[in-house]
Amino acid sequence: DAGITQSPRHKVTETGTPVTLRCHQTENHRYMYWYRQDPGHGLRLIHYSYGVKDTDKGEVSDGYSVSRSKTEDFLLTLESATSSQTSVYFCAISESRTAAKNIQYFGAGTRLSVL
Amino acid sequence: RKEVEQDPGPFNVPEGATVAFNCTYSNSASQSFFWYRQDCRKEPKLLMSVYSSGNEDGRFTAQLNRASQYISLLIRDSKLSDSATYLCVVNNRAAYKYIFGTGTRLKVLA
Numbered sequence: 001d002a003g004i005t006q007s008p009r010h011k012v013t014e015t016g017t018p019v020t021l022r023c024h025q026t027e028n029h030r031y032m033y034w035y036r037q038d039p040g041h042g043l044r045l046i047h048y049s050y051g052v053k054d055t056d057k058g059e060v061s062d063g064y065s066v067s068r069s070k071t072e073d074f075l076l077t078l079e080s081a082t083s084s085q086t087s088v089y090f091c092a093i094s095e096s097r098t099a100a101k102n103i104q105y106f107g108a109g110t111r112l113s114v115l
Numbered sequence: 116r117k118e119v120e121q122d123p124g125p126f127n128v129p130e131g132a133t134v135a136f137n138c139t140y141s142n143s144a145s146q147s148f149f150w151y152r153q154d155c156r157k158e159p160k161l162l163m164s165v166y167s168s169g170n171e172d173g174r175f176t177a178q179l180n181r182a183s184q185y186i187s188l189l190i191r192d193s194k195l196s197d198s199a200t201y202l203c204v205v206n207n208r209a210a211y212k213y214i215f216g217t218g219t220r221l222k223v224l225a
Contacts (some may be wrong), residue, residue: 102191106158
């Protein structure tokens with residue numbers, strides 16, 4: 001299994017509080033991604049990173065920010081959590097854009113409930 | 116229209132049966148194709164990449180039809196352990212964009 005650790009694995013928080021989720025990889029892969037998964041939707045990209053300090057928005061980025069200060073860590077922050085952000089969050093990594101190496105590997109996920 | 120569409124199922128099949136799933140995609144510029152397997156409350160795991168010439172891995176066969184813009188997954192001799200949700204994933208590398216289908220649920224029955 002790819003060395004990807006997400007923390008925390010479960011979190012319950014209140015509306016309006018800030019929340020930070022962490023993704024840590026030991027594979028030295030360049031690309032990292034944050035997705036959310038909700039019933040009736042495929043995984044949807046929140047933000048991604050293509051290198052240290054290089055990040056960009058995905059399709060559902062409103063209300064989220066990210067940071068990548070080291071190759072191995074990619075943080076997802078909910079500035080002020082809302083109930084619509086209750087979801088399962090997955091981090092993924094991939095090595096390269098070339099066809100042979102653009103496979104994504106996923107962390108175990110974080111279940112976030114915003115009450 | 117969704118960029119990647121899958122029949123949600125569930126497909127209920129007996130052990131030993133052969134079952135096939137299709138997935139259609141709308142972006143003709145898509146360049147990479149994958150099937151992932153996701154067990155309940157777990158992360159998606161790569162089942163196989165899909166190559167233009169088609170590829171096989173044991174009981175699993177994947178095909179790509181660029182003209183009709185669909186990929187397929189065939190599972191032969193189904194096992195109870197094959198019960199899962201199968202996700203179709205399409206990538207347009209230029210946009211770092213992986214588009215996931217909502218998945219097809221398979222239940223293999225004893």
